[in-house]
Amino acid sequence: xxxxxxxxxxxxxxxxxxxxxxxxxxxxxxxxxxxxxxxxxxxxxxxxxxxxxxxxxxxxxxxxxxxxxxxxxxxxxxxxxxxxxxxxxxxxxxxxxxxxxxxxxxxxxxxxxxxxxxxxxxxxxxxxxxxxxxxxxxxxxxxxxxxxxxxxxxxxxxxxxxxxxxxxxxxxxxxxxxxxxxxxxxxxxxxxxxxxxxxxxxxxxxxxxx
Ligand SMILES: C[S@@+](CC[C@H](N)C(=O)[O-])C[C@H]1O[C@@H](n2cnc3c(N)ncnc32)[C@H](O)[C@@H]1O
Numbered sequence: 001x002x003x004x005x006x007x008x009x010x011x012x013x014x015x016x017x018x019x020x021x022x023x024x025x026x027x028x029x030x031x032x033x034x035x036x037x038x039x040x041x042x043x044x045x046x047x048x049x050x051x052x053x054x055x056x057x058x059x060x061x062x063x064x065x066x067x068x069x070x071x072x073x074x075x076x077x078x079x080x081x082x083x084x085x086x087x088x089x090x091x092x093x094x095x096x097x098x099x100x101x102x103x104x105x106x107x108x109x110x111x112x113x114x115x116x117x118x119x120x121x122x123x124x125x126x127x128x129x130x131x132x133x134x135x136x137x138x139x140x141x142x143x144x145x146x147x148x149x150x151x152x153x154x155x156x157x158x159x160x161x162x163x164x165x166x167x168x169x170x171x172x173x174x175x176x177x178x179x180x181x182x183x184x185x186x187x188x189x190x191x192x193x194x195x196x197x198x199x200x201x202x203x204x205x206x207x208x209x210x
Pocket of ligand 1: 008073096098
């Protein structure tokens, strides 16, 4: 049987999966997310980590008691992540944006959705569709955190320079409100790379009892 074709956004990840996983695992979850950690819902909640890579964030969140689903389309990375975090009760799914077609069939609902270093792999049309997907999967009051890389594009990757402004505007089209919009340096101390971090919430539905 032929292997599944690589989706455009995941180009370049498979052949370097082991080295990349080691690199991702060397970053501390608490440090990477320090500006927005206080916004994360307390456990136990339903968490979705899209483009989970080595599973660093999925494992950290499972460890404190969240129910975590991790989506990762790059088979070699997903397998490496499952090996590294074999002791963690993470539900791994082979799926991808913009549609998350497999995940959508069971109509799940998540209190926290992480898109860490993933969104800029999608082109404009994919980002528009993906925001609808993400907004649909969020529970009322749920939070989505998106980090966007700015800087040179690594060889053999497909990446776009996506602004926080566009991301916020796209979220607003789907009823999401901004709760954090900031910039930070690179966690791997690359001088030519920096990041935008956008956190948006789906408003809680108000029940009018009058
Ligand atoms: C830079 S890595 C980030 C991994 C992890 N989130 C982290 O912060 O360490 C980008 C990840 O996005 C995944 N990816 C790329 N395109 C994707 C898509 N269309 N849907 C879901 N994941 C995608 C890649 O396979 C890769 O694992």
